[in-house]
Amino acid sequence: MVVGVLRLELRLPETHSLKGKRSVLRSIKARVQQKFNVSIAECEDHDLWQRSILGVSQVGPDQPHVDRCLREVVMFIDDLQLAELGEERVEFLHY
Secondary structure, X not given: OXXXXXXXXXXXXXXXXXXXHHHHHHHHHHHHXXXXXXXXXXXXXXXXXXXXEEEXXXXXXXXXXXXXXXXXXXXXXXXXXXXXXXXXXEEEEEO
């Protein structure tokens, strides 16, 4: 069993309030959860208007499968065009 954890930085240049940021993030998280079998949450920068860090995790049978799924999540979020992608980091835990 492999657990993959993605840390994804999002930039929200069009957002001018925390309420606007929450609306964008709620939309992104709901769409990702509907399409993929992953857990997703805002992990850092809760009080910044134009930046957020999302954590996404996936459990699977092997590392290539989990890596492919997390890469698809990144591409899906990018295709939504609700936020600009920043730094991304993926880590794997093997059990």
